[in-house]
Amino acid sequence: MMPNSAGNIAPGRSVKMNRIENTIKEVVKSYGYMDIFLPIYEYYDMLKDTMHNFRDENIIRFIDRNTGKSLVLRPDFTPQVARYFANYMNDFPLPIRLSYNGRVFRNVDLDKGVKSEKLQVGAELFGNSRLEADTEMLLMAKRVFEKLNIEGCKYVFGHSSFTRRALELAGEHKEEYHKHLAAKNITAVAELFKGDNDPEKFLRHLPKAFGGIETVRELAEKCRFDKELAESVDYIVTLFKKLIALGLDAKSLVFDASESAGLEYYTGITLSVLHAKIGESLAVGGRYDNLTENFGRKACACGMVFYVEEIYSVDESDMSLKEIDWLVVGSENLGKCEELRDKGFSVFYAEDEKAKSELEISYNFLNTLS
Numbered sequence: 280m281m282p283n284s285a286g287n288i289a290p291g292r293s294v295k296m297n298r299i300e301n302t303i304k305e306v307v308k309s310y311g312y313m314d315i316f317l318p319i320y321e322y323y324d325m326l327k328d329t330m331h332n333f334r335d336e337n338i339i340r341f342i343d344r345n346t347g348k349s350l351v352l353r354p355d356f357t358p359q360v361a362r363y364f365a366n367y368m369n370d371f372p373l374p375i376r377l378s379y380n381g382r383v384f385r386n387v388d389l390d391k392g393v394k395s396e397k398l399q400v401g402a403e404l405f406g407n408s409r410l411e412a413d414t415e416m417l418l419m420a421k422r423v424f425e426k427l428n429i430e431g432c433k434y435v436f437g438h439s440s441f442t443r444r445a446l447e448l449a450g451e452h453k454e455e456y457h458k459h460l461a462a463k464n465i466t467a468v469a470e471l472f473k474g475d476n477d478p479e480k481f482l483r484h485l486p487k488a489f490g491g492i493e494t495v496r497e498l499a500e501k502c503r504f505d506k507e508l509a510e511s512v513d514y515i516v517t518l519f520k521k522l523i524a525l526g527l528d529a530k531s532l533v534f535d536a537s538e539s540a541g542l543e544y545y546t547g548i549t550l551s552v553l554h555a556k557i558g559e560s561l562a563v564g565g566r567y568d569n570l571t572e573n574f575g576r577k578a579c580a581c582g583m584v585f586y587v588e589e590i591y592s593v594d595e596s597d598m599s600l601k602e603i604d605w606l607v608v609g610s611e612n613l614g615k616c617e618e619l620r621d622k623g624f625s626v627f628y629a630e631d632e633k634a635k636s637e638l639e640i641s642y643n644f645l646n647t648l649s
Contacts, residue, residue, distance in 0.1 A: 312378035323349035352384035365574035373406030401584035437538025441511035488536035
């Protein structure tokens with residue numbers, strides 16, 4: 280019996296998931312990213328100080344019987360990639376582009392103790408703090424979903440520096456405002472701030488600031504009273520304009536001024552790629568300029584990770600098994616099998632006509648040799 284955490288994948292589904300994973304990897308590679316391989320488990324102490332949203336109840340933890348140290352099944356790739364960059368890439372010129380793929384493991388049902396594993400493909404860009412680095416991540420995502428023929432994606436942005444400054448302006452109401460802002464509770468925010476000065480009018484407006492480039496431009500006018508806020512919003516305007524000029528549909532770009540996840544981790548933009556068919560993100564990313572310093576090498580960084588199972592849920596392409604070039608029947612044709620393989624064909628061998636008939640029910644063969 281398989282544990283609940285290990286998702287059995289039927290043959291047709293696995294073919295489709297392999298296609299999705301390979302398509303993402305091909306797109307990431309086309310941007311010059313170097314593939315690296317990382318361990319499936321990590322030391323607890325390393326992750327607890329470097330991972331976003333690290334909590335004991337969210338991880339799968341065990342003890343190394345040789346050292347007595349706590350180990351964790353990998354819940355996130357980014358700290359591992361940052362350590363790899365800091366420890367092994369000192370001889371490479373910046374910027375450095377690294378990619379990876381594999382499974383992460385997280386405890387997602389605390390009441391039932393059900394574990395979850397998720398298949399991811401990701402890319403991290405180190406050493407470039409400029410606009411084109413964030414732009415590259417978005418162009419990569421756009422190309423991935425175009426290659427997969429998935430339409431209707433929304434690219435929803437936040438900006439951690441913008442949100443941190445807004446919370447500072449909330450003063451003694453910071454925690455309460457943060458809660459109401461995350462819930463987009465317009466009424467509760469209006470009760471907190473009733474003044475007619477620029478900061479309070481701005482704080483009242485934020486729960487309603489959700490939309491495209493015109494929404495961001497309106498927001499920019501409302502925060503001119505504060506230099507730090509204005510710089511963050513102007514950056515979003517510039518980023519949106521650049522992405523639209525490079526081919527992204529303006530209607531697909533959304534700024535959510537209430538987005539406040541990972542404020543202790545992210546340093547600039549955050550991104551979620553959403554789709555109307557499911558309630559979970561197809562991909563997430565953002566800028567985290569302070570992470571690599573934990574491993575002894577300070578460098579700005581941004582990254583993006585694609586969730587293969589979630590993308591599978593919105594992929595409407597045919598789920599049939601892979602076509603096989605040749606079905607070859609009978610032991611007298613074993614030599615012919617090898618000749619066909621030498622020519623680059625895929626070949627399935629069947630012992631006799633009965634086996635051939637049974638195989639043809641489940642597989643799609645382009646040619647048959649009996």
